Amino acid sequence: METINIYHTNDVHSHLENWPRIKQFLAGKQEMHQQIEEETFLFDIGDFIDLWHPFTEATKGKGNIDLLNECQYTAVTIGNNEGVNLPYEDLNQLYDHAQFDVLLANLYQPNGGYPHWVKPYKVYRTKKGTRVGVIGLTAPFVHLYGLLGWRVTEPIQELKKWMGPLKAESDIIILLSHLGLEEDESIAVECPDIDVILGSHTHHFLEKGKFVGDTLLGAAGKFGHFVGHVTLNLNDSKTIIDKYAVLYDSKDLPKVQNEQEQIDGYFSKGKSLLNQKVTTLTTPLETNLFQETEFSRMLCRALREWCNSDCAMINSGLLLGSLKGDVTVFDLLTICPHPINPCVVELTGKELEKVVKQTKNEDLVHRHIKGLGFRGTLLGAFVYDRISMDGESILVDGKEVDYERSYTLALPDMFTFGHFFKDVLPHKEKNYFLPEFLRDILKWKLQKQS
Numbered sequence: 338m339e340t341i342n343i344y345h346t347n348d349v350h351s352h353l354e355n356w357p358r359i360k361q362f363l364a365g366k367q368e369m370h371q372q373i374e375e376e377t378f379l380f381d382i383g384d385f386i387d388l389w390h391p392f393t394e395a396t397k398g399k400g401n402i403d404l405l406n407e408c409q410y411t412a413v414t415i416g417n418n419e420g421v422n423l424p425y426e427d428l429n430q431l432y433d434h435a436q437f438d439v440l441l442a443n444l445y446q447p448n449g450g451y452p453h454w455v456k457p458y459k460v461y462r463t464k465k466g467t468r469v470g471v472i473g474l475t476a477p478f479v480h481l482y483g484l485l486g487w488r489v490t491e492p493i494q495e496l497k498k499w500m501g502p503l504k505a506e507s508d509i510i511i512l513l514s515h516l517g518l519e520e521d522e523s524i525a526v527e528c529p530d531i532d533v534i535l536g537s538h539t540h541h542f543l544e545k546g547k548f549v550g551d552t553l554l555g556a557a558g559k560f561g562h563f564v565g566h567v568t569l570n571l572n573d574s575k576t577i578i579d580k581y582a583v584l585y586d587s588k589d590l591p592k593v594q595n596e597q598e599q600i601d602g603y604f605s606k607g608k609s610l611l612n613q614k615v616t617t618l619t620t621p622l623e624t625n626l627f628q629e630t631e632f633s634r635m636l637c638r639a640l641r642e643w644c645n646s647d648c649a650m651i652n653s654g655l656l657l658g659s660l661k662g663d664v665t666v667f668d669l670l671t672i673c674p675h676p677i678n679p680c681v682v683e684l685t686g687k688e689l690e691k692v693v694k695q696t697k698n699e700d701l702v703h704r705h706i707k708g709l710g711f712r713g714t715l716l717g718a719f720v721y722d723r724i725s726m727d728g729e730s731i732l733v734d735g736k737e738v739d740y741e742r743s744y745t746l747a748l749p750d751m752f753t754f755g756h757f758f759k760d761v762l763p764h765k766e767k768n769y770f771l772p773e774f775l776r777d778i779l780k781w782k783l784q785k786q787s
Contacts, residue, residue: 339465339575340375342366343511343567347382347537348559350418351390353603355561356404357593362564362585363408376463381405382537383416383475383515388423388774389674389712391607391667397427400606402435412438412459414473414513416538420444421478422676424772425486429454440473440513443495445488457499460506467575470507472499475515476538484771492516493524504530508575511535518556525549532577533567546582555582562587611667615780616787621661624672626653626717627702632660633720636775639782641722644681644747644770648689648724648733650696651749654706654717655775664783673776677710680750681768686738688761689746690731693724695758709751749775 344363349356363379370377385405386398393401398419405413413435419428432439432454442457451457458472474492482489496512503510510531514521517539525534526549534554536543542558546567557565563584570579593599622632633653641649658672684692695701696719704716723734731738738744755763 338573338578339463339467339571341463341467341469341509341569341571342370342375342377343380343533343535343555343569344377345380345382345535345555345557345565345567346385346561347515347535347557347565348384348416348540349381349561350384350387350559351393351401352387352560353390353392353404354600355587356603357596357599358587358590359561359564360404360408361593362590366566367409374464376465376467378411378461378469378471379409380471380511380513380535381410381413382513382535383414384418384537385413385416387418388676389670390603391611391670392603393607394670395607395610398423398431399434400603402432406434406436410437411461412440412471412473412513414441414515415439415444415475416515417476417478418676420475420487420489421481421485421771428485428487440471441475442472442499443474443477443490443492444482445490447486447488449488457495458503460503467571468506468508469511470503470509471511471513472496472503473513473515476517480767481769481771484769492520493527496524496528500528500530509533509569509571509577514538517541518554521554521556522549525552525554532569533580535565535567542584543582544584553580553582557584564590608667611665611670613666615664615666615669616783617663618661621659623659624653624656626715628718629653629720632656634722635782636779637720637722639778640679640747640749640775643773643778643781644679644745644768646681646745646747648744649722649747650693650724651720651775652717653720654711654713654715655749657713666780669776669780673774673779674712675710675749675751675775676712677775678750678773679747679770679775679778680753681745681747681770682753682762682765683743683745684761684765686731686733686740686742686744689724689733689744690738690740692746692758692761693721693726693731701757706751709754709756711751 386401461469512534518541521536536556540559547554557563637651725732
């Protein structure tokens with residue numbers, strides 16, 4: 338018999354507070370398996386980086402790659418935080434010093450070739466000669482990837498294209514899937530030759546895995562809360578006779594000597610690298626979740642000016658703190674950590690009125706938000722530029738809205754992903770501005786004013 342151990346992480350999102358324990362745990366397991374001559378593979382399934390953390394922002398993600406190198410990862414695939422939150426050049430150079438493979442079958446250069454740092458799949462051989470074929474797929478944000486200079490394809494079609502070579506060259510097939518649980522379940526049905534699907538993207542965790550047919554699904558939640566472990570037992574014919582999955586809870590892992598110092602060290606290093614002065618404020622800029630302030634008006638005005646639109650709106654919850662005195666790049670990251678881009682939609686006057694009136698709903702103001710790039714807690718009050726109210730009437734640049742006219746509205750891209758204003762925005766064409774985040778626009782505005 339042969340035993341193959343597969344450890345996996347996903348959606349860590351630069352939550353490095355769990356990393357020292359994970360690193361120590363993985364090193365111990367690798368050493369143990371080596372001593373008893375069992376094979377070990379280690380995979381990350383994407384969104385390992387997240388630009389909210391100063392260490393990641395300051396190193397453009399390369400510091401995170403060093404962490405994966407230290408743990409001797411076998412291979413990774415990418416998630417949307419790597420794929421659409423980094424400018425083209427930063428992603429193209431992210432893995433320059435990686436000591437592991439980047440497996441990704443559905444990301445291409447515009448000319449149709451793979452990036453130099455990508456392989457669609459790779460076949461690994463164990464010491465006993467078992468051929469382990471591993472392929473990676475990522476969520477197809479087609480439009481956003483296109484704006485950044487990449488071409489991303491439909492993942493299941495891409496997978497089916499490679500299944501022939503994989504089956505011919507492999508005894509075991511593993512999919513690294515940054516697609517989400519529903520997609521993984523569909524793939525298990527459509528491609529039953531896949532033995533293991535390691536999942537991510539929807540932050541689901543499968544405590545003991547999940548079987549769909551004979552395919553075992555594994556997933557380890559988010560933020561490094563868990564480390565996944567899949568065990569495969571094979572007979573002499575290199576056929577899997579048993580497979581099962583478990584999760585290890587990071588908070589139950591053994592503590593690490595100087596653990597807090599390591600965690601603080603990641604943060605301090607990033608803060609030091611981002612200690613570049615942007616401007617000096619003579620008057621503090623205050624923020625308030627539930628009412629408009631000069632600060633939130635400034636960000637909204639900057640958004641409209643950057644996008645050259647007729648009007649703009651933001652939510653106060655985007656600003657997580659105030660600014661005063663000397664303002665650094667680190668300060669802007671701290672108060673505006675979201676990987677949220679500007680976006681412009683074109684609306685009729687009637688549609689614009691409908692959206693603005695919906696923003697007055699108090700339930701919306703107090704709504705808790707998770708995901709969509711938002712790194713705050715509550716949505717907060719809405720703030721406008723060149724939009725005002727006169728009783729029940731909506732004014733745009735001081736004039737009553739014309740129902741027949743078209744207006745361009747600049748807003749954070751999170752409002753265009755189908756979770757808000759569902760009767761208007763999801764059906765509209767969107768003009769996304771990439772790769773700039775809202776904090777980049779805030780920096781531009783502060784420097785322009787000074």
